[in-house]
Amino acid sequence: MISIxxxxxxxxxxxxxxxxxxxxxxxGGVCLLEEAKRDPAAQEDDLYILGEYCEGPLGxxxxxxxxxxxxxxxxxxxxxxxxxxxxxxxxxxxxxxEALAGEDALDxxxxxxxxxxxxxxxxxxxxxxxxxxxxxxxxxxxxxxxxRPRK
Numbered sequence: 313m314i315s316i317x318x319x320x321x322x323x324x325x326x327x328x329x330x331x332x333x334x335x336x337x338x339x340g341g342v343c344l345l346e347e348a349k350r351d352p353a354a355q356e357d358d359l360y361i362l363g364e365y366c367e368g369p370l371g372x373x374x375x376x377x378x379x380x381x382x383x384x385x386x387x388x389x390x391x392x393x394x395x396x397x398x399x400x401x402x403x404x405x406x407x408x409x410e411a412l413a414g415e416d417a418l419d420x421x422x423x424x425x426x427x428x429x430x431x432x433x434x435x436x437x438x439x440x441x442x443x444x445x446x447x448x449x450x451x452x453x454x455x456x457x458x459x460r461p462r463k
Contacts, residue, residue, distance in 0.1 A: 313381075313382045313385075313386040313387075313393075314390055314393065316344065316346055316378045318390075319344060319378055319381070319393075319397070320344055322390075322393075322394055322397060323342070323344055323376065323397065323401070326394070326397060326398050326401050327342060327401070330401075330405065334405050334408070334409065336412070337371075337372055337408075337412060338371075338372050338373065338374065338408055339371035339372060339373075340366065340370065340371045340372055340373025340374075341373055341374075342373070342374040342375075342376070342401070342404075343373065343374075343375055343376070344376045344377075344378055345375060345376070345377055345378065345379075346378050346379060347377060347378070347379045348360055348377055348378075348379025348380045348382065348383050349361040349364075349377045349379070349380055353426075357383075360377070360379075360380035360383055360384055361377060361380055362376065362377060362380050362381060362384070362396075362400045363375060363376040363377065363400045363401070363403070363404045364404070365404045365407035365408055365411065367411060372408060372411070374401075374404040374405070374408065376397075376400065376401070376404075381393065381396065381397065403418070406418050407419070
């Protein structure tokens with residue numbers, strides 16, 4: 313894993329790629345914190361928050377977590393790590409731009425993707441429970457899932 317100073321330099325280069333307009337009303341800027349931030353829904357040591365778009369009384373900012381990148385991508389080379397950092401930076405800037413426009417489409421996408429990830433994780437841990445939950449969800453939504461008859 314690259315050092316936090318190397319990652320700060322990489323982050324600066326990635327931010328230089330973005331148009332100046334993206335930074336409007338981002339008065340708290342973009343900061344890279346040394347810590348890892350576990351997702352509160354994590355059941356094991358496998359779910360971390362890479363970045364957050366923050367809005368509050370002190371303004372708007374983007375926070376990235378070096379420790380989270382290290383835990384999830386510590387084995388990647390610098391080029392692959394740069395790709396993951398770029399995806400995260402652009403994701404958080406999309407939150408910022410949507411917030412300025414009064415939109416929340418990415419928030420809804422994030423919630424759906426997070427729910428899918430939790431369901432996949434649960435299915436690995438307890439496949440029968442996941443099958444019953446999917447069947448119940450299908451009934452609630454008016455869909456019925458049937459097993460194919462065995463031949």
